[in-house]
Amino acid sequence: DAVERALNVLKGAKRPLILLGKGAAYAQADKEIRDLIEKSGIPYLPMSMAKGLLPDNHPQSASAARSFVLAEADAVMLVGARLNWLLAHGKGKTWGKDPKKFIQIDIQANEVDSNVQIDAPLIGDIGSVVGELLKGIASVPKPAADWINAINEKKDKNMAKMAETLAKEASPMNFHGALRAIRDVIKKNPDVNLVNEGANTLDYCRAIVDMYKPRKRFDSGTWGIMGIGMGYAIGAAVTSGLPTVAVEGDSAFGFSGMELETICRYNLPITTVVFNNNGVYRGTDINPTGGADVAPTVFVKDARYDKMIEAFGGVGYYVTTPAELEAALTKAIAEGKPALINAVIDETAGTESGRLTNLNPSTAAGKH
Template sequence: MAKITASRLAALALQREGVDTVFYILSAPIVDDCIDLGMQAILTRNETGAGMMAHAYARATGKPGVVLSSHGPGTANIVPSLANALADACPVIAFGASAAISQRHTDDFQEMDQIPMMRPVTKWAHQATHAHKMPELVSIAFRHALAPPHGPVYLDMPNDVVGMQAEEEEIVWPVNYRTEARAYGDPELIRRAVDLLANAERPLVVTGSGVLWSGASPELEAFVDATGIPFYTTPQGRGVVPEDHSRFFPGARSMAFKEADVVLVVGARANVLLSLLRPPRWSPDARFIIANLDPREIGHNAPAEIGIVGDAKAVFSQLTEEAGDRFDPTAETAWVQALRERDTARAEQTAALMDSSDKPVHPLRLCREVRDFIDRDAILVVDGHEILNFARQSIPSYVPGHRINAGTHGTMGVGVPFGIGAQAAKPDKQVVVLTGDGAFGWNGMEIDTALRNRFPILFVVCNNGSFTARRGDGPPSPQQHLGFQRYDLMMDAFGGHGEWVENAEDIRPALDRAAASGKTALVNVKVDPRAASSSQIGLGGH
């Protein structure tokens, strides 16, 4: 009978799951078999970056990303990226090479006990020990990664197991091991939720990544159109409804959160990005309707007047049907008028900075130039502190899954690898990475990965010469100071396109030249080191 290796079985199992791309580094397991089966294999410069690329790939496609790491220290390097994926509830499948089982406790090369290291940062961590079990283990990995809430999983691949053989005819391939069924909300709770919203004076809808993972953007937009209730999203959930919608008021976010009397929260967690749904960010009298696939989120950190366990797509369909003609979606209520006026006032307040020709450039002027340059369906990755907050205030999104940032942990250094993962996922889309100079330093060498794969990603560095903006008129703090480094010169060495910009009027021409080059490009813009964003952690600033 024919023999087949554990490595081949693992790769075949991935192929059966529809995996077409893996991110890896030298000495990672199953790579050769993945390549042999026709998968796109992206060789990276470090494992942390590879894990982040898999994360962004999942965000952009809605299906799990796959990362393959080398032994010991190599696998340890994916811990930060898996921790970030866990916090972000993002499905990532990680395979890590490890020392041979037969050589354990001999101080073999890069021998580490990797499973305990992975348990705190994954939903499931397991070590393969038999070749014939590989299809089953991969099915379990996907089942855990995609069960609510989504998250990363880890499968340890010892050297002597990777090459272990099994009889091909005796392999049992799992079938029907995951369901695509959607959980609908309790009809009575749906009715009560609509009643509460219909009788509210200042209703609000807030959504999170659950809307993305369930593909609920059309249903969310239909609900907003049917009710006229203003809506907001978490940072990672932006674009689920085009942000030029008449009921989206980005400049009135703080006011909306603080004054809403009934809040429908769907597919979002009551974590720091939503200020735990607690005062002073929210009104102490606010009544919350929480809808989530994970029942543990009902009442987490804040009491839920109505708690609905259900899938976002299903729940919004139910809510819209129940709403019927009870709402006038075109009504300019006092609540809508107040939010619109605040939004308009905020836009007028920031217009001077967005149009400023000051030197050094104000970050909001840079954001305006990026906003006007990118395609409507571009994938925008934002990384950093000041620039992350400025971009939230000034650059809208219009397409689900096309706005990616660090997420709940605020992990710095995601920008470059996230951009690569997004471009690998959607090669036909424009990908722009807007990053601070401090954040760029963590994984900047992955620029080489983008160039080797001929990804036409545009990296825009908001260079204020430090970690966060300087405070006061004195010299920069030793904890902050980086200097205005010429990151653009890296592109000359690697064969990409680089631009250095100091004047506001030169930004757009530099962006145009970068795009026209057809290469991986970096535009390095020197900005005002004392321009500090005013936003709070998460969604603040308005």
Template sequence: MKLSDYVFRFLADYGVRHVFMLPGGGVMHLNDALGRRSDIEYVCNLHEQACAVAAEAYARVTNHLGVALVTTGPGGTNALTGVVAAWQDSTPCLFISGQVKRSDLTGSSGVRQMGVQEIDIVSIVGPVTKYAVTIMDPGTIRYHLEKALHLAGMGRPGPVWIDIPLDVQASEVDPEGLAGFLPSGPEGKESEGTLKDAVVTALDMLSTAERPVILAGNGIRLAGAQRDFLDVVDLLGVPVLTTRLGVDLLPASHGLCFGMPGSIASRGANFTLQNSDWLLILGARLDMALIAYAPERLARAARKIMVNIDPAEMRKVGAILDLQVCDDVGRFLREMKRLAGGTATQDRSGWIARCSDWKARYPFVRPEHHDRVEGISVYSFSSILSEELTGDHVVLPGNAGVASELFLTAFRVKEGQRVFHNKGTGAMGFSQPAAIGACLASGRRPTVSVDGDGGFQMNIQELETVRRLNLPVTFFVMNNRGYESIRASQANYFGRLTGADATSGLTLPDVVKVAEAYGLNAVRLSDPRDLRRQVRQVLDMEGPTVCDVMIVPDEVREPRVASYQKSDGSMASKPLEDMWPFLDREEFRANMIVEPIEE
């Protein structure tokens, strides 16, 4: 059979049901093979970056492989941002590219290009993939496919890339005679005895702790261990905080859910984290925004146990850890569930009451946010939208700006919702393609995307893809008249603006007119006094919808960890617990069980 036909038969047998693609001459045999399959739906995006982003979001929802198909040269380079997104956030994706025929490759000739649109894509994507290869021998196609898919999901998941020259695509292969791939031993797993010892040690530490906390990250979902995690939470009765990528592991209504700590967060979440004396870090990489760029200050009175399948992530913060467990977090949770099941749960009511008090006294969204008569508060809008959505919704906060920092922090996850963004890249332009991938992956569940007006312009061509597929997607565009985050940074550091809004060289089109031109429902919200009814009306609209939300252009972001300039001119950040606007010092100290850092 033709090699291109074999590729998609292989993927269909693997369970792939959607492929995001943009056709090209350099990939024509693969395009044709995909188009002739009835068991894989191909989705035609209008930019290769959108193909890659949609595939990454698709994999997030299914926890299975996302696949994108692009052509040679710029087709591959255009996809790179989505590849990086999958790499940094550990998402299993397969990217297939076309390539010029083997006789047209530059090889070792020293010239910059030989074939038409030729580029050495494997060398470019190699640093941000788990495996990248150009298929030079048609007889190795099964081996490379099996190896790539094995590596994509093994250990810490991530993207893989297979580059197939045009003449190889057209080659005939004998499926029965193709050599396969034999994987070696498991990656990043302790022996059964070592794992048991680690869990026993962690539970021994817990037995003497008075203020324990679990920090739950995306690794729990990647391990398929959500149910095990909930069982352990119920068994231990310990307060839970989540990372931003772990936000939907526990509904906000759960009695042990106390929010997301970080540089922009609720004070209550940060007080809970920083006052802990036992911290179990499950499948979280402790990124700089979460720890306020100061790992040595993180939960400094706590004995810290980190469970992560990537040893490099633990080496990064190894100096602050009391116990490192390099293993699949699902295995750790199942062992903990087994060993903790027969032990009596300690009374932690006093500690839980203290965490609950912080949560109640320091809400992220405050009454005054709802009291505006001019301009819609991001906080108020985020809270109202959160309340109006159901457990069936897929929710996609933007990757950058207020959509990432404020909306996601204010959002209260309901049971059944899938809520995620791409944390690692923080790139604009994910809104529309991510909504396409997530909606299709969920079986066309109602999908809500929340983005800023700046980010929404990137990949805006995908509104046509949404219209063509008639996806049940509602886009809320938080319009703050430009790049608000950049505007705030420039004003704070330099006292002037450059390319941040209409006063400094940047203009953005009318979102409503653009959406109408694409044939979508379009509406604008501007009255804060009738916001809930208006949001409800938008959500009730049939078909793809774009809603332009006129938010306060420069609403103060608070609370947040503030940076300051030291006497030597270098920058430093306050500890996580000491957020701006700073509390009265007496009130602040009253909230600290751990000795505060005075600076």
């Protein structure tokens, strides 16, 4: 029996982990998933759009020890998550040296064994499958104290390091300072929909801004591309009727920024925050040809994105510090009008995203 096989994998595990994917959020089996995690005592790791199924500050969350738990776990239960490129296909150094056993709960049978062998596949609706697992979860021993303690030690260390970084008052404002302000506003407004896209803006926001309720975070996910943000924000605001905040890198915003007109036309409660650092990754690149034109990655300096929304009748804000950003975002959410916050970021603060640097010809040439 498939359920019994899955329970046996958990019984034999010394370092179990539950990994929640966006499928778990889509399933809307929130109570069942929370019961499974809390009754089993197993630490869990949410992918970005599963954040909020349980609050990100839940004691069993291993988000702050992501690399550690992926490498060290000996049994992993995938709940609506798939071993695609976001999870290194379940292989390589991300997953450590020792072999792992996988349990996969998925609605599509053809997703099983697509990259690595799944020891205990469970095919079906997540709510129904988790409901069956709950019937036998009491027979699974709680995770060993040394596993939980090791995770907590790593979490505490990483969170302390991040807190120190977030506390710095950099001038000009950097990504961390800006996201600290947004984090604090979202914590006070947990019903707000958060849309997020960009390069550094996406990478940092995933890690810094906590979510407290399910299906409140929307980003590019597995196969989304630059430009999804404004459309997602419109969809979230229309379907929920709730305030929506779109945190956009300036490059990402450029792909669909004219949706500001749509937002203003329908008077939607959307606040767009553009992280303006004058370019793709950064605004300091030099034209490699030596010509008079700016580098292809550099934008018009000090662009006034806030004036764009004012042209359509919305409210624009121009901010240069975390305090100004927090005040503007708090006001914009409360007023519920179409708004855009032009958040000026240090143009030197960005780095190349997605670990692609090693693929660049200039980098490769330097290795020979």
